[in-house]
Amino acid sequence: MAFEIDNIFKTYQMGGVEVPALRGVSLKVDKNEYIAIMGPSGSGKSTLMNIIGCLDIPTSGHYFLEGEDVSTLKDDQLAVIRNKRIGFVFQTFNLIPRSNIFHNVELPLIYSGLPASRRRKLAEEAIEKVGLSDRIKHKPNELSGGQRQRVAIARALVNNPSIILADEPTGNLDSATGEEIMGIFDQLHKAGNTIILVTHEHDIAEHAHRVVKLKDGLVESDEIVRNGRYAEALQDA
Amino acid sequence: MQSFSDTIESLKIALQAIKANKARGLLTTLGIIIGIVAVVTTMTAANGLENSFKESISVLGSDVLYVSRTPWVHSGRWFEFRNRQNLTLKEADKLKIQLKKAVAVNPLTETRRSIKYRSRVIDDVSIVGTTDKHIVVSSGVPDYGRFLNHYDVEYKHFVCVIGSEVKKRLFETVDPINKKMKVGRYDFRVVGVMEQQGGAGMFGGPNFDMQIYIPITSFMKAFGGRDRDFDFVVKAPSTEALPDFEYELVGEMRKIRKLKPTDKDDFSINQMSTLVAAYNNVMGVVVMIGLLITGVSLFVGGIGVMNIMFVSVTERTREIGIRKAIGAKRRTILTQFLFESSVICLLGGLAGVILSFGVTALINSTVMPASISIPIVIVALAISVLVGVFSGIIPAYRASRLNPIEALRYE
Structure with a gap:
């Protein structure tokens, strides 16, 4: 079991009014699953992603990450969980602009306190996995969008997390580059990683083997789609 | 952890972050730089003043007590002292006999007269009537020639020993020994020139290099002895024995003055440490004011840095x-942001310290001897880091x- 979400509610206070974003969501995800979370805006998928990514905690309900209840942790404890167990890939890449590629990828390892030699090795491996070894000294603004997203993926990978959480990872890319990036996620999945895609694009979601659809803060459907176009190709490979 | x-x-x-915003950083640190220059300069100036002061009073000697009619340092309590009897030469002689522990008892008196050599005149020069014991109780010695001797005092010789600056200004390149000069209306023969003692009278105290010493007996003959007030300079066996010695001195003086046990002393005992204490009081206030001004400029500088740090945080929210x-x-x-503000302030502090070396060199060449000490530099840098953390x-x-x-x- 990668994680389990049990009857989670999340309510925001907005000008004295309580606005429910999640109204009792439950979800079990096994190791090495490849899940897409879909839903229109306002469906609560961002809120759910924030909770899965330990950026936020639920108002009620439980979230077990690899068996540990993380739904009541404090800020700094959540920071440790994010650092060690979650790899984020954002729509807007979110790289540190002043730092070069190597340093961007190395950063989570610095926060987990690894010695420099070990950090170098792990960061270089992660960068090699996304095929950017020749750009290691470049700054993010010297790279194309697709390359930046690869850097972000390398950064997500570098701490060997339990979950890779990708929020609209192709939203800022043209479709060809998007496919290229999705190819990397497919590879990562094949290599044994658990991947959560948050998207509203169907052809992106089709890369996943399971699609969870949210609507109005509830799970509307939860389907296994093992016969998706790319899944098929992957199974053949 | x-x-x-x-x-x-x-x-x-x-x-x-600092490298990326050099101009901004420089402008921000301007307040800190000014503040640190103020800190360093204030402390350096205070040190310099203290050194000059100590140098100028060291002539007084730390093992010497002065018996005078009034205390050197008093705060406007003139009426308490004004009816006191003058100290007389007779009393000095009695004290010499009764206070056996005293290494020397030297009566002193002073007046101001113009002096003249050939056509050169200097007005308002301090003329000191003293005895041959003068060089026992004070640290000054003749540079050449001799000091007054026992016979000069005994036989009321009209001889004088002049300070180094008097020599320079009145005689220039002429050798003054055995030359006649006028002190007031009287001719005095120069027998010696004192070595330079420095101190330049910066604190309103005497400028020893501008004094002329004559036998106390000749002094009274020339300038009158009636109603004249004397100071007795009394040398203790050692600096360590000074407190006990002072006690005995007071006792003997009370006997000489025939005071009843209930009477208050009608004389005052002065010593170098009294001046030091008074000086420290005054300097304390001056330094406090200096540091207050400094504090204000550092505070303003700190607010500037705080302002920039808010901008920096907002800019980098994402x-x-x-x-x-x-x-x-x-x-x-x-820590990331604390480091940023501290490093900004530390750089400002370093710039301030470097500038201060220039300012100090300027002070050194114009006003007084001054030099920046390592502790001052360390304190200044520590303060700038502190301001960084604070802001x-x-x-x-x-x-x-x-x-x-x-x-x-x-x-």
């Missing part, structure tokens, strides 16, 4: 969000508490 690599990272980020998302703890973010703490704290979700959404 924050890891070492974490701290290094915070420092690197801080340096990077970056803070990213760092938090990938695992930076509150403390990590806090960075609120922005840094705010940064550390940012919600990562909102920070990531920030455009």
Whole structure:
């Protein structure tokens, strides 16, 4: 079991009014699953992603990450969980602009306190996995969008997390580059990683083997789609 | 506990951020630079003054007590002392006999007269009537020639020993020994020139190099002895024995003055430490005012840095969000910004210290001897870091508490 979400509610206070974003969501995800979370805006998928990514905690309900209840942790404890167990890939890449590629990828390892030699090795491996070894000294603004997203993926990978959480990872890319990036996620999945895609694009979601659809803060459907176009190709490979 | 690599990272980020905003940093630190220059200059000047002061009073000697009609340092209590009897030469002689422990008892008196050699005149020069014991109780010695001797005093010789500056100004290149000069209306023969004693009378005290010493007996003959007030300079066996010695001196003086046990002393005992204490009081106030002004400029400088740190935090809200998302703890973010403000202020402090060396060199060449000491530099740099921490703490704290979700959404 990668994680389990049990009857989670999340309510925001907005000008004295309580606005429910999640109204009792439950979800079990096994190791090495490849899940897409879909839903229109306002469906609560961002809120759910924030909770899965330990950026936020639920108002009620439980979230077990690899068996540990993380739904009541404090800020700094959540920071440790994010650092060690979650790899984020954002729509807007979110790289540190002043730092070069190597340093961007190395950063989570610095926060987990690894010695420099070990950090170098792990960061270089992660960068090699996304095929950017020749750009290691470049700054993010010297790279194309697709390359930046690869850097972000390398950064997500570098701490060997339990979950890779990708929020609209192709939203800022043209479709060809998007496919290229999705190819990397497919590879990562094949290599044994658990991947959560948050998207509203169907052809992106089709890369996943399971699609969870949210609507109005509830799970509307939860389907296994093992016969998706790319899944098929992957199974053949 | 924050890891070492974490701290290094915070420092690197801080340096990077400062490097990226050089002009802004420079303008921001201007207040700090001015403040630090003020700190260093104030402390250096205070040190310089203290050194000159100590030098100028060291002539008085630390093992010497002065018996006088009034205390050197008093705060407007003139009426208490004005009816006191003058000290007389007779009393000095009695004291010499009764206070056996005294190494020497030297009566002194002073007047101001113009002096003249050939056509050169200097007005208002301090003329000191003293005895051959003068060089026992004070640290000054003749540079050449001799000092007054026992016979000069005994036989009321009209001879004088002149200060080094008197020699320079009145005689220039002429050898003054055995030359006749006029002191007031009287001719005195120069028998010696004192070595330079410095101190230049900076604190309104006597400028020893501008004094002329004549036998006390000749003094009274020339300038009158009736109703004249004397000071007795009494040398103790050692500096350590001074407190006990002072007690005995007071006792003997009371006997000489025939005071009843209930009477208050009608004379005063003065010593170098009284002046030092008075000086310290005055300098304390001066330094306090200096530091107050300095404090204000550092405070204003600190506010400037705080302002810039708020800008820096706002500018990098998104970056803070990213760092938090990938695992930076509150403390990590806090240190990052504290390092930034501290390094900005430390650089300002360094610039201030460097500028201060220039200012001090200027003071040194114009006003008085002054030099920056290592402790002052260390204190100045410590203060600048402290200002950095003080002005960075609120922005840094705010940064550390940012919600990562909102920070990531920030455009």
